[in-house]
Amino acid sequence: MDNILDLTLDELKSWMKVNNEGAFRAKQVLEWIYKKHIFEFKDMTNISKTLTQKLENNFYFGIPEIKEIYTSINDDTKKLLLEFKDGNLIEAVIMKYKHGNSICVSTQVGCRMGCKFCASTLNGMVRNLTTGEIMAEILVGEKILGERISNVVLMGSGEPFDNFENVMKFLELVNADYSLNIGQRHITLSTCGIVPKIKEFADKNTQITLAISLHAFSDEKRKQIMPIANKYSIKEILDACDYYIKNTKRRVTFEYSLVKDVNDSKEDAKALAGLLKNMLCHVNLIPVNEVVENSFKRSSKKTIEEFESILKSYGVEVTVRREMGTDINAACGQLRRSYIDSQN
Structure with missing residues (x-):
């Protein structure tokens, strides 16, 4: 069936x-x-x-069972632990904003990209999610809220471009008027930087926001935290981003997780600004989510503010991501891993 x-x-x-x-x-x-x-x-x-x-x-109907719902006492963010028929677990996060409800969806069970600051990748990748399984995350979210979800972020567990065909079909389906009719400009796709797929995505000429997990200004530093950097250089990624910008006329978002004493110095900020200052882009600074299995610590508030200020001084558009759901382990993979560990 x-x-x-x-x-x-x-x-x-x-x-x-x-x-x-x-x-x-x-x-x-x-x-x-x-x-x-x-x-x-x-x-x-x-x-x-x-x-x-x-x-x-x-x-x-490939609707997953709701295993757990955690609701933040700080901002009403909800983290869902969902189980499919084959017993595999994924997470989705619902965030409430003044402009509407957003959901962060997973595209894979686990992840094989190996980014050291991310809990999703600790046990590797189990399998891809199908188009319908990604859709089901939104349907479950709307059922729980009793309200429409109007914004989607593909930034949960998994690398979307490592599940390219299913994700592209999902983007077509979720946007369709007979379906959830979520506008392309209300969808963000985040990738760690699979260059050929960035270009292939650019050729589709959508209005979907492309977000690149950058997290370092140099290949040497990036290799320390992101294995994908051993395959694709920052120059190759930026060239692919230029291609995307020319094709879509859309700006690119660069995600930058600030890790204490790793990539948060003033020199890091200046080097990053020099790299991006002439590009149609926006930098999203993210205080790193601390994971038990690694030693990464989040930068101080003062360091984050200084980093932001330096980027602005170079004319780079930048915001610091609003932290949501920190009291419920809302970062990718944290809930799934703790649940699996508790069952063993």
Whole structure:
């Protein structure tokens, strides 16, 4: 059986035709799912019993079980621990802003990129999530909130460009008017810098925001914390970003996790500013989330403010990410890992 959430409207229309049903039924079914959050074919009241039986014989709803919900007492951020039918666990984080509800979704179970400051990668990658499984994270989030989610960040566990085909199909599906109809400008995709995929993504000419996990100004320093730096240099990444900017006319966001005594000195700030000052970009400074399994500590508030000030003095647009959910381990992979450890 197939997960019906993996199908686009055209794919479900084709299935309907093959199974001697009207193509218009496909839109009816998907609207029940995405507009009304109905996850049982028998509850779709304008679908015939014959079609209901055919659907039940061929498809299932890949909606994960909610294992845990943690709600921050500080800012109402919710962290979800979700379990799929195969027993694999992922996390999603719901954040409430004045401009609407945002969700940070995972694209893989685990991650193989090996970034040293990230808990997602500690046990490596188990498998990719399908298009429908990524969609299901949003559906579960909306069900919990009882409200629409209007912004999506692909910044949870996993490297989106390491699951390229499923993620590209997800971006098509989540944006579709028959589905969740989330505008491309309300979607951000974060990558650690897989150069060929950045260029391939640029060729699709979307309005989706591209975020690059940079975290260092030099290849030497970046290799110490991000293994991907052994494959792609910062120059190659910046060249790919230039290609993206020219194709889309969109600015690139550079994520920079500030780690005490590793990449947070004034010299680091000046070197980073020199690297980016002439690029259409924005720097998002992130106080690193401390993980038990490594020795990285977050920079002091004073250091962060000085780093920000130096970038601004060079004309680089910069903000310090608002910290949300720190009391509930809202950083990637922390909840999943602690849950797995507690079961062993």
